Amino acid sequence: xxxxxxxxxxxxxxxxxxxxxxxxxxxxxxxxxxxxxxxxxxxxxxxxxxxxxxxxxxxxxxxxxxxxxxxxxxxxxxxxxxxxxxxxxxxxxxxxxxxxxxxxxxxxxxxxxxxxxxxxxxxxxxxxxxxxxxxxxxxxxxxxxxxxxxxxxxxxxxxxxxxxxxxxxxxxxxxxxxxxxxxxxxxxxxxxxxxxxxxxxxxxxxxxxxxxxxxxxxxxxxxxxxxxxxxxxxxxxxxxxxxxxxxxxxxxxxxxxxxxxxxxxxxxxxxxxxxxxxxxxxxxxxxxxxxxxxxxxxxxxxxxxxxxxxxxxxxxxxxxxxxxxxxxxxxxxxxxxxxxxxxxxxxxxxxxxxxxxxxxxxxxxxxxxxxxxxxxxxxxxxxxxxxxxxxxxxxxxxxxxxxxxxxxxxxxxxxxxxxxxxxxxxxxxxxxxxxxxxxxxxxxxxxxxxxxxxxxxxxxxxxxxxxxxxxxxxxxxxxxxxxxxxxxxxxxxxxxxxxxxxxxxxxxxxxxxxxxxxxxxxxxxxxxxxxxxxxxxxxxxxxxxxxxxxxxxxxxxxxxxxxxxxxxxxxxxxxxxxxxxxxxxxxxxxxxxxxxxxxxxxxxxxxxxxxxxxxxxxxxxxxxxxxxxxxxxxxxxxxxxxxxxxxxxxxxxxxxxxxxxxxxxxxxxxxxxxxxxxxxxxxxxxxxxxxxxxxxxxxxxxxxx
Numbered sequence: 001x002x003x004x005x006x007x008x009x010x011x012x013x014x015x016x017x018x019x020x021x022x023x024x025x026x027x028x029x030x031x032x033x034x035x036x037x038x039x040x041x042x043x044x045x046x047x048x049x050x051x052x053x054x055x056x057x058x059x060x061x062x063x064x065x066x067x068x069x070x071x072x073x074x075x076x077x078x079x080x081x082x083x084x085x086x087x088x089x090x091x092x093x094x095x096x097x098x099x100x101x102x103x104x105x106x107x108x109x110x111x112x113x114x115x116x117x118x119x120x121x122x123x124x125x126x127x128x129x130x131x132x133x134x135x136x137x138x139x140x141x142x143x144x145x146x147x148x149x150x151x152x153x154x155x156x157x158x159x160x161x162x163x164x165x166x167x168x169x170x171x172x173x174x175x176x177x178x179x180x181x182x183x184x185x186x187x188x189x190x191x192x193x194x195x196x197x198x199x200x201x202x203x204x205x206x207x208x209x210x211x212x213x214x215x216x217x218x219x220x221x222x223x224x225x226x227x228x229x230x231x232x233x234x235x236x237x238x239x240x241x242x243x244x245x246x247x248x249x250x251x252x253x254x255x256x257x258x259x260x261x262x263x264x265x266x267x268x269x270x271x272x273x274x275x276x277x278x279x280x281x282x283x284x285x286x287x288x289x290x291x292x293x294x295x296x297x298x299x300x301x302x303x304x305x306x307x308x309x310x311x312x313x314x315x316x317x318x319x320x321x322x323x324x325x326x327x328x329x330x331x332x333x334x335x336x337x338x339x340x341x342x343x344x345x346x347x348x349x350x351x352x353x354x355x356x357x358x359x360x361x362x363x364x365x366x367x368x369x370x371x372x373x374x375x376x377x378x379x380x381x382x383x384x385x386x387x388x389x390x391x392x393x394x395x396x397x398x399x400x401x402x403x404x405x406x407x408x409x410x411x412x413x414x415x416x417x418x419x420x421x422x423x424x425x426x427x428x429x430x431x432x433x434x435x436x437x438x439x440x441x442x443x444x445x446x447x448x449x450x451x452x453x454x455x456x457x458x459x460x461x462x463x464x465x466x467x468x469x470x471x472x473x474x475x476x477x478x479x480x481x482x483x484x485x486x487x488x489x490x491x492x493x494x495x496x497x498x499x500x501x502x503x504x505x506x507x508x509x510x511x512x513x514x515x516x517x518x519x520x521x522x523x524x525x526x527x528x529x530x531x532x533x534x535x536x537x538x539x540x541x542x543x544x545x546x547x548x549x550x551x552x553x554x555x556x557x558x559x560x561x562x563x564x565x566x567x568x569x570x571x572x573x574x575x576x577x578x579x580x581x582x583x584x585x586x587x588x589x590x591x592x593x594x595x596x597x598x599x600x601x602x603x604x605x606x607x608x609x610x611x612x613x614x615x616x617x618x619x620x621x622x623x624x625x626x627x628x629x630x631x632x633x634x635x636x637x638x639x640x641x642x643x644x645x646x647x648x649x650x651x652x653x654x655x656x657x658x659x660x661x662x663x664x665x666x667x668x669x670x671x672x673x674x675x676x677x678x679x680x681x682x683x684x685x686x687x688x689x690x691x692x693x694x695x696x697x698x699x700x701x702x703x704x705x
Contacts, residue, residue: 067094069211079221094209293377300378303327307375307649312665320619322626322667324612327649328378330355330659334386335369340653342394343642348401350646351375352382355659358390358409360639365390365409370416372404373659385416385423393442395456405456407440413458413468413475427475429468434477436460441505447514457509459519463501465529481534483521502527506551512558518575520548526563528575541578543571550593556600556687560695564590570605572617574695581698582621586613592640594650598669600687601694606638606652614668617694626668630660 074087104111335357342356357369368390372383389408397403402418414425429435438461445456454470463483483502503522510516515531524544527537544565554560564570566589571580588607596602601617614626636654648664
């Protein structure tokens with residue numbers, strides 16, 4: 001019974017305790033749920049809202065190691081040149097703290113040796129201290145105590161005498177122990193290496209590297225004033241004095257040296273003098289070339305500004321018309337009255353072009369010249385080469401822009417290397433190596449052969465198309481094809497038939513199909529040929545009534561080519577169709593034609609009446625959008641034209657040896673118009689589609705007729 005009552009009381013107590021805890025608990029209230037829920041972020045009304053693409057966009061930050069306190073535009077005085085010169089390179093290293101100390105790393109060999117020496121010194125000092133302390137103790141024991149010997153008897157005196165006899169023996173033993181300890185090597189105590197990875201970082205704020213000015217005074221170098229006048233008589237006197245000195249030195253050498261040695265020394269002296277003169281001349285020419293460019297830059301500054309920035313504002317009011325702005329005019333006195341027979345831009349240096357000079361009149365054949373001009377210096381050519389025969393054509397290598405191949409009027413071909421200083425060609429054909437028997441009208445570099453030998457082709461009036469290969473510093477020729485005029489034979493009284501040979505005047509190789517090329521002849525025919533077949537043509541086009549002056553594949557469209565002739569016409573062809581797609585009559589003999597590198601529908605042609613014609617088939621299919629005379633005199637005939645591969649300019653050459661640079665107005669280089677909401681498409685595919693659209697219209701008209 002009593003145990004049951006105790007259990008009931010404990011249950012009642014626990015229940016009462018629970019009630020008290022519930023009663024004493026704090027009242028949570030109604031807003032507890034609101035605080036427990038997550039709150040929405042408060043945003044300002046004008047906050048910028050970004051899309052997911054903008055939020056995911058990554059921005060790169062570039063850290064530069066440039067010192068912000070580094071000085072710029074430092075100018076220092078050069079006592080050698082006596083002028084202030086700008087210091088281009090500034091050291092960007094910033095030293096925040098430097099301290100000169102004699103600390104040695106513990107882990108190095110020198111640190112270990114020093115630590116070992118310190119421990120040896122410390123051990124020796126401890127041993128010395130022990131010895132001195134022992135000796136002091138022994139001395140104290142040897143001293144007799146005062147007052148003990150006076151009040152003692154004889155028995156005590158005997159005892160003291162006995163103890164005094166034992167003292168020397170003890171001293172000897174201690175000295176032996178001390179000597180053994182001194183002789184024994186002291187072993188250094190081994191220290192435990194600390195954990196290098198157990199470290200703590202400490203940071204401190206320091207001032208930025210403050211700028212300090214340091215000045216020093218020095219004596220300036222001595223200065224002298226020099227003045228003189230240069231007149232003709234003073235120059236003459238100086239040359240006379242120099243000659244007298246040379247004669248005196250020669251007389252001294254005659255008296256001193258024998259005859260045999262004298263000739264050897266004179267030859268050596270001549271060689272050294274020639275070498276020194278050539279070195280000095282090269283240095284002077286380089287400096288003179290730089291100065292000449294600087295002077296021309298100031299002289300032709302207005303022309304350079306027009307070339308870079310001028311755009312004809314009148315084109316806004318003319319829809320289908322454009323103009324040519326004359327810029328520079330290139331000419332040289334040595335090439336005066338020599339016709340411009342070839343033009344070619346350098347494939348690497350876009351401001352450099354080559355000009356071939358010769359004569360188209362077979363009754364007035366003379367010398368020829370190869371000149372290379374730069375737009376940076378229009379007053380004088382960068383390179384100049386002369387030849388005995390007139391240069392009729394040239395081409396520059398794509399991969400080796402310093403190699404120039406030329407064709408001469410006498411049938412030879414040659415290769416010039418612009419890197420070499422001499423003025424003669426590096427390689428030249430001869431009558432033994434298979435040169436042409438008639439003038440070479442065009443040459444073209446081609447891809448290297450299987451053995452990586454340089455290779456180019458040439459066409460001549462003798463009817464041969466020859467492949468030239470540079471093998472072991474020698475030109476090796478292979479006849480690719482011989483032009484024969486099909487259907488025209490002459491009978492000899494003996495009953496034999498002679499086939500007339502076609503006279504090649506121009507050719508061009510396909511940009512995509514390596515073996516395919518076109519050849520134009522003096523009879524007005526164009527042959528489609530292959531490098532693989534030497535006995536027959538792939539196709540023949542009855543193109544013109546007179547000689548074909550130029551034939552070119554379109555740089556974008558693989559099926560289209562253009563031709564021009566002395567019969568006043570320019571024709572555009574599809575090589576799969578034997579009839580021309582477009583025919584343009586220019587009322588004068590057409591000397592040359594060229595496709596524009598920026599559009600598949602733009603080309604330029606020049607005529608013998610001194611006019612340049614620019615066509616854009618996408619703007620006007622029927623007539624030129626620019627007809628402009630570009631020579632000073634009406635008698636001058638324009639012979640060649642070339643587009644610059646990058647800049648909106650053309651160069652034209654005439655029969656007087658002048659080359660004129662002209663800038664195309666905006667209407668002559670129109671690009672596709674931008675449509676709202678659409679991006680302007682660019683690239684070869686767009687140019688091909690643009691020309692295909694025009695050709696399809698012509699094909700439909702021809703099929704209907």
